[in-house]
Amino acid sequence: xxxxxxxxxxxxxxxxxxxxLAIARAFAQEGARVVAGARTPGEALGExxxxxxxxxxxxxxxxAEGAVQIVEAATAYGPVDVLVNNVGAxxxxxxxxxxxxxEEWVATLNINLLSAIRTTRAALPGLIATEGAIVNIGSVxxxxxxxxxxxxxxxxxxxxxxxxxxxxxxTPQGVRVNTISPxxxxxxxxxGSGGLAETIGEAMGVSLEQAVAAVxxxxxxxxxxxxxxxxxxxxxxxxxxxxxxGNITGADFTIDxxxxxxx
Numbered sequence: 001x002x003x004x005x006x007x008x009x010x011x012x013x014x015x016x017x018x019x020x021l022a023i024a025r026a027f028a029q030e031g032a033r034v035v036a037g038a039r040t041p042g043e044a045l046g047e048x049x050x051x052x053x054x055x056x057x058x059x060x061x062x063x064a065e066g067a068v069q070i071v072e073a074a075t076a077y078g079p080v081d082v083l084v085n086n087v088g089a090x091x092x093x094x095x096x097x098x099x100x101x102x103e104e105w106v107a108t109l110n111i112n113l114l115s116a117i118r119t120t121r122a123a124l125p126g127l128i129a130t131e132g133a134i135v136n137i138g139s140v141x142x143x144x145x146x147x148x149x150x151x152x153x154x155x156x157x158x159x160x161x162x163x164x165x166x167x168x169x170x171t172p173q174g175v176r177v178n179t180i181s182p183x184x185x186x187x188x189x190x191x192g193s194g195g196l197a198e199t200i201g202e203a204m205g206v207s208l209e210q211a212v213a214a215v216x217x218x219x220x221x222x223x224x225x226x227x228x229x230x231x232x233x234x235x236x237x238x239x240x241x242x243x244x245x246g247n248i249t250g251a252d253f254t255i256d257x258x259x260x261x262x263x
Contacts, residue, residue, distance in 0.1 A: 090189060
């Protein structure tokens with residue numbers, strides 16, 4: 001399938017690892033010019049930049065200045081054609097909802113919601129000029145709230161609402177806005193050192209593998225029997241950014257291995 005993404009100017013936030021790195025790589029392999037933002041770009045992104053038209057940008061996307069900085073870096077190529085708001089973070093809240101402090105709420109909302117709002121605001125004039133596309137990386141937690149990630153779930157629900165409102169305003173100007181809501185993905189956020197599974201396992205006094213099994217069982221299990229792969233999220237992002245999805249906007253796509261079992 002020809003996606004016609006060659007030479008498109010693509011901004012990907014949170015691009016140093018996991019889903020963001022997979023998305024940056026997928027766009028680069030399609031011939032796009034990728035501006036990849038991360039607080040610490042890291043070795044994997046650096047290696048990608050050696051082989052493709054990828055510019056790593058060291059930027060703190062939890063700040064208003066960071067959002068402007070990454071969009072300004074992209075304008076060296078021209079107006080932005082595609083914005084992928086991927087940056088995010090989650091911390092297990094095992095002490096109960098009342099134990100989540102104001103500072104923790106603000107930090108979570110900042111990186112998971114406000115970062116996307118700010119980066120979108122900075123990129124929107126270019127996106128309108130190119131009649132481009134915005135792809136937000138949300139989470140199934142936006143419709144599957146859980147007290148152990150309460151602030152993250154609230155932030156992702158807010159992101160889904162923001163994307164829907166934005167689509168109603170800017171799609172008549174040529175900009176499509178869609179959201180991808182993954183379930184658990186094979187990334188460091190879930191399976192790496194200090195990730196969700198390890199943190200929960202330590203609290204339960206069980207191994208990483210046992211913690212993963214317990215969490216999956218508690219969520220109701222996957223129909224496919226496995227976590228989603230980052231590359232699968234990236235493939236969906238490519239499609240939603242391309243002209244092949246030209247009449248899709250304001251939509252939220254779940255990719256969760258059948259985790260959500262309700263209509």
